Amino acid sequence: MLQVQFLRDQKDRVLEGLEKRNFKNPELVDQAIETDEKRKKLQTELDSQLSEINRISKEIGMLMKDGKKEEAEAAKSQTSQFKESSAQLKTELESAEKSLLDILYQIPNIPNEKVKKGVSADDNETIYQSHDVEGLGEGAIPHWELAKKYNLIDFELGVKIAGAGFPVYFGKGARLQRALVQYFLDKNVDAGYLEVNPPHVVNEASGYGTGQLPDKEGQMYYINADDLYLIPTAEVPVTNLYRDVLLDEKDLPIKNTAFSQCYRREAGSYGAHVRGLNRLHQFEKVEIVRLEKPENSYAVLEEMVEHIKSILEDLELPYRVLRLCGGDTGFASAMTYDFEVWSAAQEKWLEVSSVSNFETFQANRLKCRYKTDGKSQLVHTLNGSAMALPRIMAALLENNQTSEGIKLPKKIAEYAKFEMIS
Structure with missing residues (x-):
């Protein structure tokens, strides 16, 4: 605000x-x-x-x-x-x-001066691309077919239990999910982030604090009997740890990471772009959240970008980094970088992470300040996905398919305790 x-x-x-x-x-x-x-x-x-x-x-x-x-x-x-x-x-x-x-509450954040005017994703700027990309050629199949072939994920069984967008993972599919979560958390902790295990439901005040309410209430699952919301991302509960808190300057920076299930209604989503893991109602994600002094926040934003890049390098996936235009930047953000990985079988880019600087927008709602020289001022809040799993999983399966099976990148094979899915 x-x-x-x-x-x-x-x-x-x-x-x-x-x-x-x-x-x-x-x-x-x-x-x-x-x-x-x-x-x-x-x-x-x-x-x-x-x-x-x-x-x-x-x-x-x-x-x-x-x-x-x-x-x-x-x-x-x-x-x-x-x-x-x-x-x-x-x-x-x-x-x-x-x-x-x-x-x-109706006025969005003001974009940083580096953010271009634009209407939609078509106007976003590509800041970096790791590889030239191409399809896998004849015979390559998308991840939803690979998942069925190797008994990794059952989308139809999820429909039976809950509905579309709630897949069930089996065997090496479940183990690969767990390995990715552990790797992401370890990577973040090694970078100085304190691991937090937050609630997966929040009250209305928490939704207002980070900007999900009143802007995105239609996309959140609401528990009417208890007046609570299922979280769309761990950013919400983790950032709200500091709601109505007066920090001391020496407390900053604060760096947290958290794993959570994420729940999004994705109302109105349909079509080929939502097949398989491309868009889900429930998915796993590891988040990083930072509270910073205002003068440091944009240098920190670039540091977070480099951190996410290092994760994607370990995953050995072709990726690119976009700086979002004004029309595509989220309501609460002053600047956002999106990360997309190349889906070789689908032959398109899939968004897997966003890293944003909210400046004082969230902190003003949260009443989160820090004391310096006897005065208090608002902190800057930042957050990023490190990483969201569904599309990472999709790209790993598609990009690493061979005639013998799916060969995992070395780093992830170490965590999964297997190299091949066959």
Whole structure:
């Protein structure tokens, strides 16, 4: 959530940034500023009246002490009028504060100056590509056929148990999943991230804290009886560990990693692009989350990009890194890099990770600050997938198929305790 002072002081920059995103309601900026002016005016009037009530109350005590009962009664009557008026002001102030919050929740983050204007994924910039890519040629089959051939994943059985998008993993398929999770966690821990095992459900405040609510409530599974949401990513519970926390400067940076199941409704998804592991309602992912001082966050973002690249190098997969344009950047992000791996059998790129800098957008919602030189200021939050498993699994199966079976990359074979799937 953007701060009103920022909207007021940097209005031209804000409008330019929203235009980069093709944001359709720039008038919300003026509405937020005007509502905040109303809020401040009401607060000033309320403070003035409460101060007057205080003053008169003290005066009543003195009058009673001096035996001036009639004057004291007149003062009491005046106090009653002020109390009625202040109660009305308090109601109006609460309404203005709610209106302001509702407006601010609708305004997305402002893209970093390096982010290009654009409408969709077609306008994203390719920053890096590891290999020239090509298909495997005649005879190559997609991962959903490989999964069936080698009894790794049963998509139909998942439909029977839960519905489409909930696959069941068997044998070496399940073991490969477990090996990938362990490798990703170990890689992150070796890079200085503290492993966390968070809840897989969150309350409404946590959803608002990281920006899933009110923006993405239609994509989250909601547990009505308990007023809880299944998490779409471990970013949500891990970042919310620091909600309403005042950190000390020496506490920063904070680096966490977590494995979780992720649950996404993916409403409206259909077609060939969702076949197999391409898009699921439940999947496994390892996340990295960082809290940083503002002056360090963009250097850290590049460091996180290099970390994800090193993982993909170990997986021996062709990949590329994209910097998202304004129109494709997530609601809460100021800058996002996407990582895509090449699916040799499907002959297309599959997104496997996003790494984002949210600057103070999440921290302002979370009220997460740190103390420096006796003052407090908002931290910058960052997060990234390191990694999401379904499309990594798809690419590993497809890119490594041979006439004898599927040969795993050396690093993953060490974790899986087998080299071939046959």
